Amino acid sequence: MSVDKETAVYSGIGHTNGSFITDRPGLELVRSRITSDIRTAVENAGADGVVVAMSGGIDSTVTAALAVEAVGSDRVLGLGLPCHKSEAAGVSEARTIADGFGIEFEEIQLRPVLEAFERTVADEIDDRESDADRPYERNHAVGNVTARLRMIAAYYAANRQRRLVLGTANRSELLLGYFTKYGDGAADRYPIGDLYKTEVRALAKRIGIPKRIVSKAPSAGFWADQTDADELGATYDVIDPLLQRLVDEGLTAGDAADILEVDRETARSIAWLCAETAHKRSIPATPGIADRAVE
Numbered sequence: 067m068s069v070d071k072e073t074a075v076y077s078g079i080g081h082t083n084g085s086f087i088t089d090r091p092g093l094e095l096v097r098s099r100i101t102s103d104i105r106t107a108v109e110n111a112g113a114d115g116v117v118v119a120m121s122g123g124i125d126s127t128v129t130a131a132l133a134v135e136a137v138g139s140d141r142v143l144g145l146g147l148p149c150h151k152s153e154a155a156g157v158s159e160a161r162t163i164a165d166g167f168g169i170e171f172e173e174i175q176l177r178p179v180l181e182a183f184e185r186t187v188a189d190e191i192d193d194r195e196s197d198a199d200r201p202y203e204r205n206h207a208v209g210n211v212t213a214r215l216r217m218i219a220a221y222y223a224a225n226r227q228r229r230l231v232l233g234t235a236n237r238s239e240l241l242l243g244y245f246t247k248y249g250d251g252a253a254d255r256y257p258i259g260d261l262y263k264t265e266v267r268a269l270a271k272r273i274g275i276p277k278r279i280v281s282k283a284p285s286a287g288f289w290a291d292q293t294d295a296d297e298l299g300a301t302y303d304v305i306d307p308l309l310q311r312l313v314d315e316g317l318t319a320g321d322a323a324d325i326l327e328v329d330r331e332t333a334r335s336i337a338w339l340c341a342e343t344a345h346k347r348s349i350p351a352t353p354g355i356a357d358r359a360v361e
Contacts, residue, residue, distance in 0.1 A: 085310055087261070088268040096269060097132070100257050104136035107230060107255050114228040115141030119220050119250075120171070122159030125234040127279050128270050129257050130167060133232055139168035143223060146173040147216040149180055159279070172223075176215050183211060213249025221252070230254040238263040238302055241309050242336070243343020244294070251346060262309065263302040298339070300332050308336045 087096055108116060116133050120126045133142045144164040146157040157173055164171035188211075192204070217231075224231045233253025235245050237260055245251040258266055270280045283293050295301045300308075304326075311322035312333075323333035352359055 085314065086268070086306070087265050090272065093269050093272045096261065096265070097135075097273065100132050101136040104133055104232070104255065104257055108137055108141075111230055111254070112228075113230045115143065115230075116232050117143045117145060117220050117224045117227075117229045118232050119147055119216055119234065120144045120160035120164060121146075121153075121234075122156035122163065122279070123282060124266060124270050124275065124279050125236055125258060126160070127163055127275055128266055128273070129232055129234045130163065130169065131273055131275065132257055134167050134169060141229075142167070142169040143227065143229060144169050144171040145216075145220055145223060146171065147176055147219055148173070149176040149212045149215070163279075174219055176212065176219070179215055180208070180212060183215075184208070210246045210249055213246035217249050217252045224254075232257055233259070235259055236261050236263050236266050238306055238309060240347060241313055242298060242305070242339045243346045244298065244339075245346065247346050262306045264306045299335055304328060304332065305336060308333055309340070312337050312340060 087093060104116065107113075115137060118126060118130045118133055120130055130142060130144055144160065144167075146160045148154065148157045161171050161173065188208070220231050223229065231253050233250065233256045235250060235253075235256055236258050239245055240256070240259055258269075261269065267280055283295070298305060307326050308322055308328060311317040311325060312319065317325070319333040319337040320330060322328070322337075323330040326333075
């Protein structure tokens with residue numbers, strides 16, 4: 067299988083630890099390329115800085131750290147955007163990180179906004195009988211609303227302060243469609259979007275992100291106790307090598323599973339997620355009348 071995706075990082079950077087970039091020279095090249103990309107994007111847009119929604123997790127922490135390197139701490143705004151009580155620790159961590167980076171940080175509680183949405187929109191649309199039989203689907207729908215509310219807040223801040231929004235998705239998440247369309251999938255730039263989760267962890271260690279953040283179980287924070295592994299059916303230690311074989315090398319799910327000695331059902335599930343979420347990685351198509359398709 068194949069997934070079309072241009073990268074801004076991999077070209078010219080060698081792989082010395084399998085096909086993951088985890089060695090010191092490779093990571094320093096990645097670091098330089100990403101910071102240069104952020105700096106250029108800000109300059110080209112005539113922006114005054116960047117906004118990063120910070121959860122206290124590894125992806126947003128690495129993104130914020132690279133942004134500070136790129137444009138300076140005085141031009142980076144961190145936003146803590148909690149919606150559930152379970153996120154209190156993460157937001158506290160994000161504030162601590164922001165203080166350490168010397169960047170401005172604002173915490174905005176989104177729970178009242180979500181509750182207003184549920185009263186005024188969801189209650190009018192939801193089918194109560196269907197919801198009783200499929201509560202998991204409603205959890206996902208509300209989780210997507212939460213992600214979109216966070217991006218509304220980020221873009222409001224960006225608009226008001228002439229900044230760009232930096233997304234925090236990594237390559238693993240993008241290839242799996244593990245993000246909300248027009249939610250955390252909306253951004254002006256994805257600084258770590260070319261890096262598999264495995265590589266983000268290596269880069270985090272390289273730039274000195276605290277161990278407690280690097281080792282934290284990945285979570286989208288949509289609801290209490292939610293984790294990426296539970297949602298995706300495997301950890302990134304399994305997912306990333308599979309994605310490399312499926313996407314970068316174009317192997318079948320069966321061949322990738324055999325090479326990696328991974329359960330074939332898991333490999334097929336990852337391949338299906340990658341294929342079925344391709345629409346999330348492209349802008350909506352037009353009919354292409356008179357060859358006017360927007361590219």
